[in-house]
Amino acid sequence: MTRLSFVSTAALVLAANTAFAETEITWWHAMGGALGETVNQIATDFNASQSDYKITPVFKGTYEETLTAGIAAFRAGEQPNIMQVYDAGAATVIGAKGATIPVQDLLTENDVAFDINNYISGVRYFYADADGKMIGMPFNSSSPIMYFNTDAMAKAGVEAPKTWEEFETVTAPALIDAGYIPLAQSHSPWIFVENFMSRHNLPFATNDNGYTGTDTQILVNNDALKMHWTNVKEWLDDGKYAWYGASWDDNQTPFEEGKVAIWLGSSGSFGGLMKKDLPFEFSATYLPYWEEVTTEPTQTFIGGASLFAMAGQPAEENKATAAFFEYLTSPEVQYMWHRETGYVPITTAAYELAKEDGHYDRFPAAEVGIQQLSLAAGENTKGYRMGFYPQIRDVMNREFGRILSNETDVEAAFTTIEAESNELLSRFAMTQN
């Protein structure tokens, strides 16, 4: 709190010294490193673009730390105007009605034109309520895609696999012969559960994936997903898949070192990979699917985070927040964000601008994320809304780790995940009274 009051005092002093008419707003975010610099650039550009409002971005640590800091600040009445909340925390912040102003209401009340259909389809409803009203403004949206080492593929004489069947029987054996570890991936719950369900259009949870109620039950204990994980474990034993723990970077590094030929990561990893100047050519394509599960694969969910307008702020500050959101969603800013980071542009207009500018002619792999999010939708592909979801992810990560290190088997692990997740969901339901 001391730090917070210091910041607000400093802001007051600054305000007193500069223009009197300027309305100051703050934006708490979790974008570190190069991403943070781009965030600061957007804020600086916004402040320079007009003279009525001034936004100050504040880096608050990881996604979890940012959410926890925001909650503590809200309870103390010191919340920022804008808070970035990640996908897994969506149920927590949206469930707390009164903590935020739905972004759709904020924009319409402040006379900013808003049409949800301007947003690309994979992004549109993830942070919306059951009626399709947008609550959080999608900001850094990504999707898991398949990166591959083109040199390795050429050496093995194979193409990037379209299906897991192809990977298992054609791609992986050829890559092993060529001296590569075929596959690694960086986020088991996100890539091998959440987006597995979306890609195959399978229901992830009852109550329409959790959107229409809190008495939700998770549906991960199903044959398709267990079949997938049984195969993943076999691939691990056969050397077709390598696992380096639950940490994101530990699984990405072997791909960057050229040891692993195919890596499943985030479309948002693209900017970082480009800047690293890897000693081989790489490209990307859609996540594979199982032909035995579906012959009509669908789009994936978005990951990443969105921006929430916190409640309890003066009207003129809300007006400033709305103005910033309008600026942020303009095609030029979205394109700049997309180009610098690899996160997808969230509006169709921004996507068109990127195409016109020839961005995808220069970097074809940069388009994969948005293309995958724009694939055919299904009734189970708009996202999910589950409370205590960060802990459910932890449960999954723990059980998957135990499968892969021979501490448990697939059947027992999924029984545990189902039981513990449902327990967490019912506990969350009780917090919502």
Next chain:
Amino acid sequence: MKRAGFSNRWLPILFLIPQLAIIFIFFYWPAAHAIRSSFYLQDPFGFGETFVGLKNYTAMFNSAAYLRSAWFTVIFTVIVTFLSLSIALLLAVKADKVIRGAKTYRTLLMWVYAVAPPVAGVIGLILFDQSWGPIKDFVALFGWDFRLGVDYFDTAFAMVTISVWKQLPVNFIFFLSGLQAIPKSVREAALIDNRSASGRFWDVTFPLLAPTGFFLLIINITYSLFDTFGVIDTVVKGEPGNNPMTLVYKVYVDGFRGNDLGGSSAQSVILMILVLALTIFQFRMVERRIHYT
């Protein structure tokens, strides 16, 4: 003996108030809050809550993950305490005998003390790294495929090693000063009675070190239980996964990452009881068995 005292009854209370206020605001008030929260399930933003009685406690004790982490905490505490005490004692006894270069030797042993636990964790991560860690390369010579963050035992091994390394200097400093406080006359008398160095150590030196040793035992138990948080946090790299974790880290994972205020409050109440028990044990032992003079 003349008893010093205050003539005014309110003056001592006035002097005590700042300290009491700090204790109340930073210890009793949050503790009371935690006890209350442990009987509720609460929306993180504070909009709604449900009184659930002992449900948070029963859920906790029925959770395999909680019991697994409790069991790990016990083993971890015993091993870290035992190793950091015994290795430090050995080093202190040896350092006590060194005459030439004694200062350099002692300084080298002590300076790890200045390393903060998270920094110790980062150093450990580098040494044990999966792809290029020197310790991993070294143990591979003996056929041990060390995989930090993948294998439960390997990760626990790294956590114990880093925690012990970090704690050695404190123990070393205390043991060394304890050894130097033993009167020369006692040692010389022992030298006449017993020619065996190890015999003299166990019969004379070790019992005389008991007060230091007991004090360090308590300090090390609290260190292993609570202060290793930074080490564990860096070793698991923010993703607990199937890695081992101590109870304190679990409170953080469930409360701060997961925003489950009720469940993590129940866990911290259990830890509070543990600390209380440890404190009572310490005072009882001090009164009955350990003689400082």
